[in-house]
Amino acid sequence: TPAAAPADCKVAESLGERSVDGSDVLQRVGSATPSFSEASHYRIKSSHRFVCFEEEEWFYRLHVTLAWGQASVLQAVRRCVSSRSVSEQVKALQMLERSIEVQVRVHYDAGIGQPVGADIQPVRPALLMQRLHRFVPHIAELGYDELEQRAARVYCLTGIDQSCIMHVLGVRPSSHALQRFRDWQQAAGSDLPRAHSEFVASILQRTRSMHDQVEEAVGVSNMSVQELARLELAHNSCIDMTMRYFTRRIELVRAMFSADTLKDEWEQERALIQNARLRLLVERRE
Secondary structure (H helix, E strand, C coil): CHHHCCCCCCCCCECCEEEECCCCCCCCCCCCCCCHHHHHHHCEEECCCCCCCHHHHHHHHHHHHHHHHHHHHHHHHHHHHHCCCHHHHHHHHHHHHHHHHHHHHHHHHCCCCCCCCCCCCCCCHHHHHHHHHHHCCCCHHHCCCHHHHHHHHHHCCCCCHHHHHHHHCCCCCCCCHHHHHHHHHHCCCCCCCHHHHHHHHHHHHHCCCHHHHHHHHHHHCCCCHHHHHHHHHHHHHHHHHHHHHHHHHHHHHHHHCCCCCCHHHHHHHHHHHHCCCCCHHHHHHC
């Protein structure tokens, strides 16, 4: 699976070709993320293929491109947790919003949740899972059926960025199937690269969310209305962009499975994200 690909690995090149084997992804550190269509020009090739048709290559290229952009997301997350002043916090949140938007556009380029009038990718995602499911291992300890587990795996294939984004924006943890899969994916002993495990642990265990930091700062200092408005706008814009990003993920899942897949889990996830919006100006008036 391409989801295990580290976001800050070195470029691995061999005769001009780049390979993805499930634990490495080709990433030019610090460079701009290519679009989905541009990724094909980088001669990205998988070293292991299972069903050998166009949908499989499309799926891998999508997630390699997302892994390429994950470095910018994680850099923004790091900046968010280290910022202290209102100005720093606003800039960090704006950086995070822009980096998430890049990931949203990668999905659009791949034909997932495209705006009206956009070109449609000539692929059939459902066909891929019909053929690929036999190669996807089932994890019995997670406690839910194979189809639901495969769907959660696809939703979470972007890696650690989902947990980091949710934590920094103050999205409260839950126990629904999507969160349980993320927890398993990041647990000790999983196939997540060590650098990823250490990074996500440093974010989840050693830092407080910006949501909590901001609300606490508002309670102990006399921020101006302008400062409150800037922080609230920057934070809630990130929430909105995160909703767009996660919506693209559930759209991919439903294109590969069915329209009702993970319905209850998605409703819970969506509500938790929306509930993380800041309401500083409302609270100040009250």
